[in-house]
Amino acid sequence: MQAHDPAHDSLLERVIVGDLPRDAAPAMAQLAACAQCRERLAEFDELQARLERAGEEERAGVAQAAAGEASAKDKRRIEEFVRTRVSSQDSGSRAPRWIALALAASLAGVIAARVFWPPSSPGAAIEQPDVLLSDEKEELRGVTPKGKTHAFESFTWISPQLKAGEVYRLTITNAADTTAEPLVIANIERAEWRWADVGAMQARSVAEFLAKEPQEIEWVVEIWDVGKRVQRSLPVSAWR
């Protein structure tokens, strides 16, 4: 019986991703001769089979739903729901967009103030309105800039008390491409985020970040319960 060789790891990876066919006898013989690799390979096989079964179930479920016809009652209920939400979004969304633009203007003011006046100058103080962007269920509310002049550097949100094992997850994405990897992901234990708290961001000021990153960025706060998203705030966009 062979002892586990770290070289087996890359061999195993190639087998799992399908780069190495299962009938590649020498490679498979090497893995089979290592108890650790044999066990891992068996677990991967079982996991891939489970994923396939779950995928088949999901595809069958989606196809079954697509083939059916909702009842007239369900259709009315869905239409009423969507139209109500859209109209309440219309009445509510103008304020956040306006506010976000105001924030961007304030940030520009902060940056300009820092350029033209030293930080101690009274001219650097720019009034920043407190903003609350409410979530539909009003359980976890959207990101609220905190403080007067450094709104983009500190945020807070309103949320129920975290339970044991829960954390807030803040995600900042490029609003123009939400499929791209997030610019920032941070797990936070209190309902507040300060730019300088995030390890990777410590070397970069908010002004540096905004100078390099996209024109429009989006913040989302979620509560994670051992990795499961429990609640999510409405995404909040900001423009430079």
Add this chain to the structure above:
Amino acid sequence: MLRSPDDYLSDLELVRALRRGQPEAIAGFVRRMNCVPLSLAAQNARLGRPLNDHDIEDVSQEVLVLIWNKLGSFAGLSTLETWVYRFTSFELMNAVRRKRTRQRVGELDADPAVQSAPDSRTRLMEYEHLYRALDRLEPVDAHVIRLKHFQGLSFEEIGARLSIPVNTAKTKYYRGVEKLREFLRKNADENA
């Protein structure tokens, strides 16, 4: 239902247009959300109908609220129906569990229908563990795994969909399944 890659982009556009309040998007979205009650009813039937029609109506409403609250996270990596399916599945499982719990503590009259077939229950638990473990992964790793196994895409297609090199897709896949394996093993150990 077979869909071309353009359809996924269209779905994302539909959601964006809806969020901008465009009337034609509202009508289109309403039509597409007809899948919510249908999906719940179909899954409920496969589980041996643990929930009655009234329960399904309640869950359907909860799913709509959830979907609406999470619309901003729809990235167009799957069709709207597939994205919605996961919410229906998750909420249905929660509702079944809630109903079983209420029944156990005697708050409900005994309802034999709520006892789903053992194999359905096992399958339900299996998928639930899997979905929960997937949610614990880095989002991009989970995306790759879902695209591979739930949508049956090749790594080349996944790379194209996510705009990442093929080898990166493979690396993320392997990293993801390795973590999944660890999570599920730990879960199995705890249950044992």
